[in-house]
Amino acid sequence: MINRRQMLTAGAGAVLASAATAQTRFRDLPELAVVNDAATQVPPRPGQGPDYNPVVRLNGWSLPWRVNGNVKEFHLVAEPVERVMASGMIARLWGYNGQSTGPTIEAVEGERVRIYVTNRLPEHTSVHWHGLILPSGMDGVGGLSHPAIPPGKTFVYEFDLTKSGTFMYHPHADEMVQMAMGMMGLFIVHPRDPDFMPVDRDFAFLLAAYDIDPGTYIPRVAEMTNFNMWTWNSRIFPDIDPLVVARGDQVRVRCGNLTMTNHPIHMHGYDFEVTCTDGGWVPETARWPEVSIDIPVGAMRAYEFDAVHEGDWAIHCHRSHHTMNAMGHDLPTFIGADKSRLTRMIRRQTPGYMPMGTAGRADMAEMSMEIPDNTIPMMTGWGPHGPLEMGGMFSVVKVRDGIAPGDDTDPGWYQNPPGTEAWKWTGGLPDHARQSSPETIVTPPAHGGDGGHGNG
Numbered sequence: 050m051i052n053r054r055q056m057l058t059a060g061a062g063a064v065l066a067s068a069a070t071a072q073t074r075f076r077d078l079p080e081l082a083v084v085n086d087a088a089t090q091v092p093p094r095p096g097q098g099p100d101y102n103p104v105v106r107l108n109g110w111s112l113p114w115r116v117n118g119n120v121k122e123f124h125l126v127a128e129p130v131e132r133v134m135a136s137g138m139i140a141r142l143w144g145y146n147g148q149s150t151g152p153t154i155e156a157v158e159g160e161r162v163r164i165y166v167t168n169r170l171p172e173h174t175s176v177h178w179h180g181l182i183l184p185s186g187m188d189g190v191g192g193l194s195h196p197a198i199p200p201g202k203t204f205v206y207e208f209d210l211t212k213s214g215t216f217m218y219h220p221h222a223d224e225m226v227q228m229a230m231g232m233m234g235l236f237i238v239h240p241r242d243p244d245f246m247p248v249d250r251d252f253a254f255l256l257a258a259y260d261i262d263p264g265t266y267i268p269r270v271a272e273m274t275n276f277n278m279w280t281w282n283s284r285i286f287p288d289i290d291p292l293v294v295a296r297g298d299q300v301r302v303r304c305g306n307l308t309m310t311n312h313p314i315h316m317h318g319y320d321f322e323v324t325c326t327d328g329g330w331v332p333e334t335a336r337w338p339e340v341s342i343d344i345p346v347g348a349m350r351a352y353e354f355d356a357v358h359e360g361d362w363a364i365h366c367h368r369s370h371h372t373m374n375a376m377g378h379d380l381p382t383f384i385g386a387d388k389s390r391l392t393r394m395i396r397r398q399t400p401g402y403m404p405m406g407t408a409g410r411a412d413m414a415e416m417s418m419e420i421p422d423n424t425i426p427m428m429t430g431w432g433p434h435g436p437l438e439m440g441g442m443f444s445v446v447k448v449r450d451g452i453a454p455g456d457d458t459d460p461g462w463y464q465n466p467p468g469t470e471a472w473k474w475t476g477g478l479p480d481h482a483r484q485s486s487p488e489t490i491v492t493p494p495a496h497g498g499d500g501g502h503g504n505g
């Protein structure tokens with residue numbers, strides 16, 4: 050994996066190229082920054098204005114700004130984009146400044162921001178600033194707060210940041226279509242007091258769901274519940290970047306949900322506490338330990354933990370269909386079925402035919418099945434010990450000794466110290482307990498099993 054600093058340099062090329070054309074057209078607007086690389090790009094600490102520790106937005110970036118008098122100015126451009134969701138899978142979405150989800154806006158409590166929003170979509174749009182306290186006319190509900198922004202036009206939003214926290218932005222015009230097409234972003238307001246809730250690593254991602262048929266590129270925007278691409282920042286496993294952490298770091302993970310269903314985000318190896326919602330910081334006396342945090346629809350949860358346990362720790366949505374990629378959600382269940390006669394018949398026509406699914410679905414992750422162009426397998430990804438059989442909303446928190454502050458380079462797979470890894474048993478087995486009841490009939494294993502089934 051390429052180091053993030055190299056990526057920043059590569060990304061800067063893209064920023065400059067687009068700025069050259071933009072400045073002639075928008076003489077009075079802030080430089081138009083565009084990044085179309087999906088690698089995580091952490092901005093440096095701010096060179097002017099109040100200091101803050103920038104968030105690490107997985108597979109994303111933060112929007113550059115300029116200071117104009119006492120106002121921080123940003124330029125968001127709503128436009129069609131192409132997003133590589135994972136290697137081999139491109140989605141044609143709508144987003145901001147070259148990406149879906151859009152760049153993160155970062156500023157500091159007490160600052161005044163001016164956000165130019167240019168609409169390059171074929172229809173009108175608006176931007177709602179989810180969770181921010183601001184004047185009614187700046188709230189971005191098309192037709193209610195102000196007229197929607199017509200195609201080709203630029204509107205200006207300007208307001209004071211009265212509180213710190215994690216907020217979001219998204220259209221409030223043709224909202225169902227525009228959010229189903231990927232239009233959303235994070236808005237981080239850092240505390241004015243740098244000693245308030247400081248952390249060493251501050252990760253952020255947005256949950257976004259799409260319905261993209263295998264072999265196609267554009268989401269079906271009328272879908273209400275049956276989505277098939279479950280993404281973090283419009284990326285899917287195995288191409289969501291890991292969360293790289295030095296042992297001993299204090300870590301925050303901010304997760305916003307702009308899908309149509311809740312997502313219980315589960316992180317292995319730790320317990321942790323929710324410290325912030327999109328409503329604000331949670332008082333210490335109101336926190337309790339968790340290992341899974343349900344992120345409701347249209348809400349944000351940030352949790353924190355001390356990274357004291359070294360290792361590779363899975364972080365994923367606990368709805369198991371959300372750690373799958375497209376395809377196969379309506380496959381019939383064949384577990385326990387005897388396909389041997391059917392297999393013999395099919396092999397007369399197709400000699401290489403392999404029956405699948407009779408012992409579960411793990412065989413689908415191990416074999417490379419033929420799939421249409423522009424999709425990736427339902428279950429995929431390889432770890433140091435074999436196939437992970439995951440997809441969608443899954444990544445790995447990598448806690449290691451000796452990682453330098455700000456270094457986000459993927460350290461590779463964790464080597465379990467000798468004697469701390471589950472091992473294969475080859476000796477005799479003690480009797481094992483089994484409950485027999487008239488309601489439960491134990492099915493004998495189809496192929497005799499691999500030891501351990503001696504008693505009953």
Ligand SMILES: [Cu+2]
Nearest residue numbers: 312366368371
């Ligand atoms: Cu989920």
